Amino acid sequence: MGCGTAMLSDENLAKRAKRDFNRMKGKETLSTNASHNKMIKEIGERIAGVAQVDLPGTEWEFVVFEKKEANAFAMPGGKVGVYSGLIELADGDADEIAVVIGHEIAHVSFRHSNKRMTQAMGIALGGVILNAALRDKDSTDRRLATGAYAAGTTLGMTLPYSRENEREADHRGLFYSAMAGYDPRAAIRFWSKMKKSGKRLPEIFSTHPNPGKRIEFLESHMDRAYALYVEAKNARGEKPNP
Numbered sequence: 728m729g730c731g732t733a734m735l736s737d738e739n740l741a742k743r744a745k746r747d748f749n750r751m752k753g754k755e756t757l758s759t760n761a762s763h764n765k766m767i768k769e770i771g772e773r774i775a776g777v778a779q780v781d782l783p784g785t786e787w788e789f790v791v792f793e794k795k796e797a798n799a800f801a802m803p804g805g806k807v808g809v810y811s812g813l814i815e816l817a818d819g820d821a822d823e824i825a826v827v828i829g830h831e832i833a834h835v836s837f838r839h840s841n842k843r844m845t846q847a848m849g850i851a852l853g854g855v856i857l858n859a860a861l862r863d864k865d866s867t868d869r870r871l872a873t874g875a876y877a878a879g880t881t882l883g884m885t886l887p888y889s890r891e892n893e894r895e896a897d898h899r900g901l902f903y904s905a906m907a908g909y910d911p912r913a914a915i916r917f918w919s920k921m922k923k924s925g926k927r928l929p930e931i932f933s934t935h936p937n938p939g940k941r942i943e944f945l946e947s948h949m950d951r952a953y954a955l956y957v958e959a960k961n962a963r964g965e966k967p968n969p
């Protein structure tokens with residue numbers, strides 16, 4: 728089709744994501760809760776400030792959707808959505824919410840959607856006839872290839888993140904939130920809460936790490952993250968949580 732590469736450029740993906748995001752804003756109920764909106768904007772901007780080095784020139788936008796599901800997402804080009812259900816599950820705790828926003832923004836800075844998309848295009852362009860050839864593939868592959876065919880819509884959101892993507896986003900996201908001055912230990916609190924509630928962070932289709940393993944992984948990076956948090960708090964002239 729000749730446009731394979733161009734189709735996957737950061738610029739093109741950002742443009743499509745922006746269109747999808749605007750469409751979503753037009754269709755879904757936006758939160759009118761002033762304190763939710765203010766909090767998400769502040770957390771988002773502080774984390775975006777840290778992520779700026781990985782994503783220069785991004786037109787960030789943070790929107791709270793009035794939806795019961797505990798969910799959040801970030802699309803290529805810096806379009807970030809947080810559902811009111813997530814804020815509720817986090818009991819309005821900014822540190823916990825920052826961990827999730829950090830995780831979502833880390834997916835963008837790793838260009839996970841772009842990579843999944845490239846992979847999906849590879850599957851699709853390889854001349855694979857979807858239903859027949861993918862019958863034996865696992866459902867992730869099938870969703871990837873189907874997603875590539877449905878590329879015209881909700882591009883940033885149709886493709887599942889792999890377990891490896893999740894781990895990378897957990898790792899970098901923890902440091903993003905800490906460097907933005909949010910207590911990274913909230914990650915343990917938040918994921919434990921998720922585990923206990925039996926809920927999952929849907930992020931549409933991610934392949935979710937086992938919650939116990941995720942907590943263990945985050946714990947293993949906590950000393951370093953905490954040190955960065957203390958540094959960030961000091962730089963802000965604020966007192967870190969002991």
Ligand SMILES: [Zn+2]
Pocket residue numbers: 830834888892893896930933
């Ligand atoms: Zn994720």
